[in-house]
Each structure stands twice: as C-alpha cells, then as structure tokens.
Amino acid sequence: MADPFLPFTRPTFDEATLEGVIDTLRSGWVTSGPRVIELEGALERYLGGGRRVLLFGHATGALEEALRVLEVGPGDEVIVPAMTFAASANVVLRVGATPVFVDVDLTTRNLTLDAVEAARTDRTRAVMPVHFAGLPVDLDPLYSWARGCGICLVEDAAHAIGARYRGRAIGSFGDLVCFSFHANKNMTTIEGGAISLPLDRPEWIARLERLRFHGLRKNTDGSYDIEEAAGKHNLSDVAARVGLGQLTHLDAFNQLRRSLAERYFERLESNPWDLGLPARGDSGHAWHMFTLRIPFESLGFDRTEFQSRMRAHGIGVGMHYPALPPLTLYRKRCRWQPGQFPNAERIGRETVTLPLFPAMGVSDVDRVVDAIGQALGSP
Numbered sequence: 001m002a003d004p005f006l007p008f009t010r011p012t013f014d015e016a017t018l019e020g021v022i023d024t025l026r027s028g029w030v031t032s033g034p035r036v037i038e039l040e041g042a043l044e045r046y047l048g049g050g051r052r053v054l055l056f057g058h059a060t061g062a063l064e065e066a067l068r069v070l071e072v073g074p075g076d077e078v079i080v081p082a083m084t085f086a087a088s089a090n091v092v093l094r095v096g097a098t099p100v101f102v103d104v105d106l107t108t109r110n111l112t113l114d115a116v117e118a119a120r121t122d123r124t125r126a127v128m129p130v131h132f133a134g135l136p137v138d139l140d141p142l143y144s145w146a147r148g149c150g151i152c153l154v155e156d157a158a159h160a161i162g163a164r165y166r167g168r169a170i171g172s173f174g175d176l177v178c179f180s181f182h183a184n185k186n187m188t189t190i191e192g193g194a195i196s197l198p199l200d201r202p203e204w205i206a207r208l209e210r211l212r213f214h215g216l217r218k219n220t221d222g223s224y225d226i227e228e229a230a231g232k233h234n235l236s237d238v239a240a241r242v243g244l245g246q247l248t249h250l251d252a253f254n255q256l257r258r259s260l261a262e263r264y265f266e267r268l269e270s271n272p273w274d275l276g277l278p279a280r281g282d283s284g285h286a287w288h289m290f291t292l293r294i295p296f297e298s299l300g301f302d303r304t305e306f307q308s309r310m311r312a313h314g315i316g317v318g319m320h321y322p323a324l325p326p327l328t329l330y331r332k333r334c335r336w337q338p339g340q341f342p343n344a345e346r347i348g349r350e351t352v353t354l355p356l357f358p359a360m361g362v363s364d365v366d367r368v369v370d371a372i373g374q375a376l377g378s379p
C-alpha cells in the first residue's frame with residue numbers, strides 16, 4: 001500500500017482538547033469570556049511574567065492595531081523585510097502609512113540592522129522585524145539602535161511562539177510582539193493571534209483593549225462609552241480552549257520540530273544539487289518551517305514542476321513566500337526595480353517549504369529527502 005499523503009503542515013490536537021472544546025460549547029458561553037482570560041494568563045506565565053498578553057482574532061489584526069497604538073499613520077514609514085507574508089506590509093498600508101522594504105539575509109531570511117539603518121529616514125516611525133520560520137532576529141542591537149532614535153518595534157512573531165533569543169522567550173521583552181495562532185502555526189486556536197506588551201505601558205494596554213472591541217470603554221457604573229470607530233478583533237472562548245490545550249504541548253511540539261529539522265540537515269547538508277539550506281540557529285529556533293532554496297534556473301525546470309513531481313510521491317511542498325516588492329500592490333507604490341532586493345527576490349524564486357509538523361517522524365523526513373532525490377534527478 002502506498003504511504004498516505006504527507007502535507008507540508010498539519011495541526012495536532014489531543015483528546016483532552018477535543019473534550020474541552022465540547023465542554024466549552026456545552027457551557028453556554030462560547031464567545032470571549034473565561035477561557036480567553038485563562039489563555040491570556042497562561043501565555044503571560046509561559047512568557048515568564050512582566051508582560052500583558054491580549055488575544056486577538058488573528059495576527060493580522062494584532063499587527064494593524066499595534067501600529068495604531070503607536071499612532072503610525074499617513075506620512076509615516078514603517079521598515080518591513082522584503083521577504084515575509086503579505087500581512088506584514090498590508091497592515092502598514094491599512095493604517096495609511098508606507099512600508100519601506102529592506103532586503104534580508106540569504107540564509108537567515110531575517111532583516112539586518114545594516115539594512116534597517118540604511119533605510120531609515122526622518123519619517124520612519126516603526127520597524128517590523130519578522131522572525132522568519134521561527135529563527136529570532138538579532139534583537140539586542142536592533143532595539144538599542146531603535147531606542148537611540150526613538151523608534152518602536154512591532155515584532156511580527158507569527159512564526160515564533162516558543163522561540164528564544166539569547167535564552168529569553170520571544171515576546172517576554174520588547175515593545176509590541178504579535179503572535180499568530182493560525183492553524184499552520186506552531187500552536188493554534190484555528191484562527192487567532194495575540195499581542196505581548198510591557199506592563200509598564202498601561203496606556204498602550206487600554207488603547208489596545210478598545211481597538212480590539214468597537215472602541216468601547218467601560219464606565220465604573222456598568223455603562224459604557226464609545227471613543228473611536230474601532231474594529232472587532234476578539235477571540236472566542238471555543239478558540240481559546242483549543243489554545244489552552246495547544247499551549248501545554250508547545251515546548252514538546254517545538255522540540256519535535258527541532259529534531260526533524262536536524263534530520264533534514266543530516267540528510268541534505270552534503271548534496272549534489274547546490275541546495276541552499278536555511279540557517280541552523282541555536283536551540284532557540286522554533287522551526288515553524290524548513291525552507292530550502294533550489295537553483296531551478298540551472299536545473300532546467302521550475303518550482304511548479306518540482307511541486308507536481310513531489311506530489312506524485314505523495315508529498316506536499318509549500319512556498320513561503322514570493323518576495324513582496326514585485327507584487328502588484330507594492331511594485332507601484334514602492335517603485336520596485338528588478339534586483340533591488342537581491343536576496344529576497346532570489347529566495348522568492350527558489351524557495352520550497354518541506355513538510356515539518358510535530359506528528360511527523362524521522363522516517364517521514366527520510367521519505368521526503370528520498371523523493372527530493374528522485375524529483376531532482378542526477379545533477
């Protein structure tokens with residue numbers, strides 16, 4: 001019998017989580033309530049204290065409202081890596097500001113302080129580092145530079161729940177750190193996200209609570225007032241109950257991801273096709289994804305063909321991501337010239353995402369690597 005199809009990612013839920021979801025549904029309170037408060041507290045403890053965590057309906061909304069809290073708007077610029085998911089740049093446009101792209105490192109796929117410094121103008125109001133695939137950006141120099149110029153960071157930590165930078169959990173320090181709990185991420189609430197921010201910023205916390213829910217401010221007598229035409233980003237208790245179950249497994253999930261990534265390195269480190277392996281990082285890497293660069297131009301076939309050859313072996317291969325500046329929306333606004341972001345553009349042409357999720361075993365990695373050998377053929 002043929003092996004079952006191996007997708008590039010798949011969430012894992014235990015029985016206790018499934019039962020907890022049913023209990024929550026039966027409880028009569030299904031939208032934001034006690035389970036949301038419980039998950040916020042659990043995430044605050046997980047990050048190690050000293051932080052407020054606010055759950056959101058998705059990271060995209062969390063990132064957008066984080067920019068609004070910083071009063072980023074028309075005329076302002078936000079520095080964003082050219083290699084990330086579109087949400088990182090879209091939210092900048094949605095608050096009326098301009099994303100200023102910077103190139104990334106070819107192996108870490110993260111932005112660098114040199115590029116950020118070169119892109120800074122007197123309109124720069126924020127920088128959005130993306131911890132690509134769960135590998136933390138080198139934050140200490142970036143924060144000390146940003147402090148020196150009075151610029152805040154909105155960290156896109158969509159890939160980085162459970163990641164650690166120099167021993168500290170991503171989200172346990174820093175300005176506004178946004179996580180995603182989308183179904184593909186390292187832990188999930190199906191759809192969902194969160195912002196971690198410092199406790200000594202009560203004005204940011206209060207504003208985010210209003211931005212998350214209709215601009216509503218509760219009065220002490222139980223009545224309420226509306227202060228701005230805000231959107232709606234609250235998470236449901238049903239989703240939060242999924243997240244509570246996921247969080248208990250997060251470190252174990254990430255450990256499994258790390259050992260699968262190690263196996264990919266073992267099998268792919270010396271290869272005859274000149275494959276570009278990702279940066280290895282250290283034990284703080286959350287291994288949200290294992291991405292590989294394949295030099296399709298010299299191989300004589302394209303990524304679509306590679307993906308269909310892999311599919312014929314029962315293996316799903318993802319693509320994260322096309323470089324952003326060449327995409328229609330940004331190309332015009334940012335007057336993109338081909339070759340302007342050489343690393344991001346090359347990654348965008350060459351990248352493939354190999355299967356990596358906690359329910360996989362080492363034998364699945366071996367199966368993927370064997371299939372890559374057959375799909376690429378002799379060099």
Ligand SMILES: *Cc1c(COP(=O)(O)O)cnc(C)c1O
Nearest residue numbers: 058059060085087158180182193
């Ligand atoms: C998934 C993702 C987002 C958006 O997360 P949602 O929770 O789906 O809104 C933002 N940035 C990056 C880098 C992502 O991968």
